[in-house]
Amino acid sequence: MPDMLHDEPPEGDLSYQRICVVGGGAWGTALASVAKHAGRDVSLWCRNAQTAQAISERGENPSYLKGISLAEGIRATTDMAQALQGAEAILLITPSVSIREMTRAIAPLAPLDCPIFTGAKGIEAGSGLLMTGIMAEETPGRTIGAISGPTFAVETAADQPTAVTIACTSGLVEPSAMAAARMAATLTTDSFRPYISNDLVGVEIGGAVKNVIAIACGMLHGAGYGENLRAALITRGLAEIKELAVAMGGLRETVTGLSGMGDLMLTCSSPKSRNFSYGTQRGSGLSEEQVFDGRPVVVEGRTNAVTVTDLARSKQLHMPICEMVRSIVSDGREIGEAFADYWSSPIEGEPRAINFKIPHPASSAAHHRYGRGRE
Ligand SMILES: NC(=O)C1=CN([C@@H]2O[C@H](COP(=O)(O)OP(=O)(O)OC[C@H]3O[C@@H](n4cnc5c(N)ncnc54)[C@H](O)[C@@H]3O)[C@@H](O)[C@H]2O)C=CC1
Numbered sequence: 001m002p003d004m005l006h007d008e009p010p011e012g013d014l015s016y017q018r019i020c021v022v023g024g025g026a027w028g029t030a031l032a033s034v035a036k037h038a039g040r041d042v043s044l045w046c047r048n049a050q051t052a053q054a055i056s057e058r059g060e061n062p063s064y065l066k067g068i069s070l071a072e073g074i075r076a077t078t079d080m081a082q083a084l085q086g087a088e089a090i091l092l093i094t095p096s097v098s099i100r101e102m103t104r105a106i107a108p109l110a111p112l113d114c115p116i117f118t119g120a121k122g123i124e125a126g127s128g129l130l131m132t133g134i135m136a137e138e139t140p141g142r143t144i145g146a147i148s149g150p151t152f153a154v155e156t157a158a159d160q161p162t163a164v165t166i167a168c169t170s171g172l173v174e175p176s177a178m179a180a181a182r183m184a185a186t187l188t189t190d191s192f193r194p195y196i197s198n199d200l201v202g203v204e205i206g207g208a209v210k211n212v213i214a215i216a217c218g219m220l221h222g223a224g225y226g227e228n229l230r231a232a233l234i235t236r237g238l239a240e241i242k243e244l245a246v247a248m249g250g251l252r253e254t255v256t257g258l259s260g261m262g263d264l265m266l267t268c269s270s271p272k273s274r275n276f277s278y279g280t281q282r283g284s285g286l287s288e289e290q291v292f293d294g295r296p297v298v299v300e301g302r303t304n305a306v307t308v309t310d311l312a313r314s315k316q317l318h319m320p321i322c323e324m325v326r327s328i329v330s331d332g333r334e335i336g337e338a339f340a341d342y343w344s345s346p347i348e349g350e351p352r353a354i355n356f357k358i359p360h361p362a363s364s365a366a367h368h369r370y371g372r373g374r375e
């Protein structure tokens, strides 16, 4: 079996010419526009008929990317069979909770040699499966992949320079990483720059966990804490991602790449992130019902705080920042109290492999300062 990452690259045009994007939200629309800019024939399945009409007729998605001119010629439709007709590769870009149901809808309509890549970032509740794990279960034998990285849809759709990592399983038809390389060639433009990886697990773990860390950063930013703390959370968050990725069979190196550190840096420091923004609003005192003025917004880290920590617990791993977020969003703990617990946990080694642990000597002072006792 050829190994795309070590053998001579194949000659000729690797690109898939006919792409179907499933999901007419912000990221699906942005990727459809990238593929169109790259010269592909692009169809886009949308749930909403008005959105599909606006994209096809005006080149705009007013619901998710208002005011941004998309590449011309995207064929948007609400008819899944029509959208998938003739597709050589599929991008499945709906929220993580819908990936199983959407894969079930797609699989009977797309031949087995048509790979599916997802851009959803998360872990499934109950099964603990990554997105590609769900997809592989629902459509066995097919090449399945992921696209991940520091990518705000609003910037990508506006043709701002964006880099991603693409990885895939081997499937029955194409050798490992070949489909990832083909998808990279398919989506490359003068502004969109893909890299390929042979570590699908590492790529996906980064995307799933960074959203939880971004909520933590947002909450403490919203509560008035400074940049020092944010840098500490990002760095210690990266350590949590690394430990989980390695426990799942991923590589440390992947976690320091675009889909790990890159996405973590982006999401933990920008109000353009829904996860960071949700955290900021909660940290500034808004309730769960009040955030985003009550609008339903996809905040993957809110559900994934539970799925990530469930998975970590099942591997006997402790992810203290993710546990802190879980205790707030799922168990209703007060933010200051949860932070005080985290911040006054035992002093330990960095990395934690340094086997050192002593009780925090100023634990009760920290609780007094940050928890309910604070003035
Ligand atoms: N927006 C961004 O900047 C980026 C988002 N992502 C990831 O992409 C995934 C999708 O996010 P967005 O496109 O931003 O969300 P969005 O909220 O902009 O759009 C979600 C889309 O999925 C559809 N949808 C919602 N629930 C559905 C269901 N149960 N079944 C079928 N379709 C459903 C909606 O109609 C909408 O078209 C998420 O996992 C997110 O983390 C990844 C990279 C960048």
Ligand SMILES: O=C(CO)COP(=O)(O)O
Pocket (backbone or CB within 6 Å): 121, 149, 150, 151, 152, 153, 211, 214, 263, 266, 267, 272, 273, 274, 275, 276, 298, 299, 300
């Ligand atoms: O994944 C993203 C950027 O890479 C989008 O982040 P949010 O879901 O927090 O908006």
